Every structure is written in structure tokens, then in C-alpha cells.
Amino acid sequence: MEKPTLYIVIPCYNEQEVLPITKDLFLNKIKELVNLEKISVDSRILFVNDGSKDNTWEIIQKISKESEYFKGISLSRNRGHQNALVAGLMTAKEKADITISIDCDGQDDINAMNEMVDAYLDGCEVVYGVRKKRTTDTAFKRFTAEGFYHIMNLLGAEVVFNHADYRLLSKRVLEEFSEFKEVNLFLRGLIPLVGFKSTSVYYDRAERAAGESHYPLKKMLSLAFEGITSLSVKPIKLIIELGVLISMISFIGVIWAVVSSIQGKTIVGWASTVCIVCFMGGVQLLSLGVIGEYIGKIYMEVKQRPRYIISEKTWADERKKEKDERG
DSSP: OOOOOEEEEEEESSOTTTHHHHHHHHHHHHHHHHHTTSSOTTOEEEEEEOSOSSSHHHHHHHHHHHOTTEEEEEESSOOOHHHHHHHHHHHHHTTOSEEEEOOTTSOSOTTHHHHHHHHHHTTOSEEEEEESOOTTSOHHHHHHHHHHHHHHHHTTOOOOTTEEEEEEEEHHHHHHHTTOOOSSOOHHHHHHHHOSSEEEEEEOOOOOSSSOOSOOHHHHHHHHHHHHHHHOOHHHHHHHHHHHHHHHHHHHHHHHHHHHHHTTOOOOOSHHHHHHHHHHHHHHHHHHHHHHHHHHHHHHHHHTOOSOOEEEESSOOHHHHHHHHHO
């Protein structure tokens, strides 16, 4: 059997502190897999600079000159982790038989790649990297993160529990995934929709090798809401159910008010009126906000703007190279 070509795809945003440390980990791992004859010598490490404001791109350019195993592309501006990852995957799709996506911070166990490649060689097209436990997280982060996966599944978005974006994808999966044209991306939910034979590899997650996390609570909540509204319409259905429930309660309240009025038990007061008005106003604003989020997503989708624009590569474009050779 011909050995597959592997591309390790690594999105980077302001990673000048951690990149010089983790680049050697990735390089040693890909050389190890080549020496074990699990992958082809044409395998590479592809860094995706997501519009970094520091020296990340300069570092990628430098290490690409030091070793043929390193490649890099730079987006024209910051497009977010998911779009940067897709840019790398779509670039690697043209050259690789399999890709493994992983973050640059060194937290995900790089040795899990051996099991991922073995699973691919055994016939799996998708291999998910799943955390065994969250001992490195704070109690609050552990609670919110695990709650996120439960809520996602409850609302109809099919996600793998404790899996982020550390995964192996075959060329066949990437070819089919390229037909998904939506701009609002949540890869954890989209990849299971593609289908094909899949399995999971479990690993322990470490602390960041250097620098600070680029996913504070605000970004995590934004990602969660993005995932729910991108993959499920259940929030709108919940609004309908809430509306029916409130209507029933209101109807009962009207009957109670009429009966109390007939019996002469009514009293003049503003507290109950204010409470009802505030409650109804809050529910209406919340409902309009959820509906508005969906309308906003439709607005962005119909524009059909590109997900990303690649401004630079560390290798010469083939057409430009051919033109230079001719001329």
C-alpha cells in the first residue's frame, strides 16, 4: 500500500511566543511518522497566519526557509480560527491524502497523531481527538465547557463530546466538505454531517507551552452561540413553545382577573402591572434577538462573500513558476 501524504494544518494568531517552541515538536513528530513508514516523505507542516499583529508571519517565513517540511500561508486579514483552519484544509487538500488539524499552543498531545494515522490506515476517514478529562481547566471552565457540549446536543447540533478541532480528515472527506458553502462555520458540528467511517482517539491535554489563551470566556460564549445558530433551528422552536406557554398563563390570568372583578375583589395597584410588563418586554426582546441572529446569518450567507483571502505563501505559485521558467 502506498504511504499517504500527511499535512499537519496549524492555525496561528499572535503566536510569536509559542511558535518557536512548538515548531520543533511538530517537525520531530512528522519525521518520526516518516521514519516509521506510516506516511510519505512528501508530508508537510502547514501554518496558517490568521492576520496576526505580531511577528508570527515573519517566524513562519523564516522556519520555512530552514526546513522543507515547513510551509505557510497568510490570510489578508484576521478571519477567525474556523475560517483560518478551513483555509489551511482547503490548501492542503490539493496536496495531501490526509490532514491533521491542531492548535499551535502545544496543549493537544501530539503523540495522538500516531493513533490517528493508524486508524486511517485501518479504514477510518475521520478520526476525532477527544480529551480524556479536564484536569488542567478551572472548575468554572470545566463546568461551562462540558455544559456547552450537552446544550449543543440538546439543541440538535451533533458534536463529539470534549472534541475541539484536533482531528484527522481524509482527502475524500475534504472533497465532500468543500461542497459546504456556508460562511458561518462551526467545524465541530459540520464534520459529523459529512459522514463516512469515523472513530475517536483519547488523550490528555497539557498547559500552554507559552503565551496566553486566545479564547477567553467572551469568545467561548460567542463560539457556542455561533455553533447553535449555525446548526440548529431549535432556539426558534423554543421561542414558539415559550410563546404558547406564556399565552396559556396570560389566558388563565385574564380569567382570574375577570372573575375577581365580578366578585368585587380587585384592588388598585401598580406592582403586578409593572412585573407583567417587564416580564413580557424581556421575553419579547429576547425572542427578537434570537430571530434577529438567524436573519443576520441569512443576510451574511446570501452575500456569498469569500470566507478568506490568501495574501501570501511561503512557496512559489505553480503558474507563476511555469511563467518564469518559460520566460
